[in-house]
Amino acid sequence: MSNVFILADFSGDKATKTTAELATAGARIGSVTAVVLAGAGKGAALAATVNQGPIANVVVLESDDFANFGVAASADALAALVKEKSPSAVLIASHAFGKEVAARVAVLTESGIITDAVDVAADGTATQLVFGGSTTVHSKVSHGTSIITVRPNSVEADFAASTPAIENGVANISEAAKKAKVSSSQPPVKGGRPELTEANIVVSGGRGTNGDFNAVEKFADELGAAVGASRAATDAGWYPHSHQVGQTGKTVSPQLYVACGISGAIQHRAGMQTSKTIVVVNKDPEAPLFDIADFGVIGDLFNVLPQATQGISAKKA
Numbered sequence: 001m002s003n004v005f006i007l008a009d010f011s012g013d014k015a016t017k018t019t020a021e022l023a024t025a026g027a028r029i030g031s032v033t034a035v036v037l038a039g040a041g042k043g044a045a046l047a048a049t050v051n052q053g054p055i056a057n058v059v060v061l062e063s064d065d066f067a068n069f070g071v072a073a074s075a076d077a078l079a080a081l082v083k084e085k086s087p088s089a090v091l092i093a094s095h096a097f098g099k100e101v102a103a104r105v106a107v108l109t110e111s112g113i114i115t116d117a118v119d120v121a122a123d124g125t126a127t128q129l130v131f132g133g134s135t136t137v138h139s140k141v142s143h144g145t146s147i148i149t150v151r152p153n154s155v156e157a158d159f160a161a162s163t164p165a166i167e168n169g170v171a172n173i174s175e176a177a178k179k180a181k182v183s184s185s186q187p188p189v190k191g192g193r194p195e196l197t198e199a200n201i202v203v204s205g206g207r208g209t210n211g212d213f214n215a216v217e218k219f220a221d222e223l224g225a226a227v228g229a230s231r232a233a234t235d236a237g238w239y240p241h242s243h244q245v246g247q248t249g250k251t252v253s254p255q256l257y258v259a260c261g262i263s264g265a266i267q268h269r270a271g272m273q274t275s276k277t278i279v280v281v282n283k284d285p286e287a288p289l290f291d292i293a294d295f296g297v298i299g300d301l302f303n304v305l306p307q308a309t310q311g312i313s314a315k316k317a
């Protein structure tokens, strides 16, 4: 059976559900080894949280260089391990950090890369949605190790508990990877809401909010959802750019996406149209986003959302 690496994905000191999704996709190809990149002395605690999904082994690479030299050091260490163990594929979460690591690993190992896959088959064929999601592409790496980044929330994860064998490896990081030092970094201030790209439910607001995200946030909190925004809303300074959904923002693929006061420009759709169920609240019945909606409410979001919030709250009581 071939060996497949996944780069374990963490939020703080815990493996994210994306790690289980990567493992589920990887297990279709072969036996899964999760690679944990940790600061010195922190590997065992991190590895202990890599316990969901079909993971046979965990390899822990410890070095403070990961924090000091950022993505270059992470990619270097992973690439060295790939060269040593020759897995048939490496699956990495398709967020900004994951994609940059993947690209560097592909260069360092002279391998092909596929980014933003929404599915991976047993023979390593990856599925991508391109041109704003209008076209499905199946492709396979033909040279070296298959380096594939997989969008969070795209693969239905097997969350069964696993007890992988944990092994400590050596983090081989070249001097070439230490040319740009991270001088300081500030972790994002975490609110009570889930991370946008990992959330099962996302409620987004657009220009229709007119800068008042109160109704959107209250509805999101009632559903335990993350809050997203269109670029019109982030460019206006109404919501942080880190919450922008779309071509130049984040790509989300939740079970439920609720778009409030968003017209449905192609650039916005590109970031959300793989959502499993799409609900649109817009006072203009001609808004293009209704074309891809599973459910639509024609109305003023300032009337619709408080009623919906109240309705859900009443159902919960």
Ligand code: FAD
Pocket: 205, 206, 207, 208, 209, 229, 230, 231, 232, 233, 244, 245, 246, 247, 248, 249, 250, 260, 261, 262, 263, 264, 265, 266, 267, 268, 271, 281, 282, 283, 284, 287, 299, 300, 301, 302
């Ligand atoms: P609008 O298009 O102005 O739509 C507002 C909607 O709100 C309207 O449909 C209106 O009927 C409705 N509305 C108004 N009041 C209410 C109310 N009270 N209740 C209910 N409905 C109401 N956009 C993104 O979102 N993400 C991106 O990543 C992105 N990247 C881009 C990249 C490039 C290169 C370019 C050129 C553009 C990009 N855009 C992106 C911008 C995109 O083209 C649109 O301009 C933007 O998505 C529009 O945002 P909106 O739908 O909130 O605003």
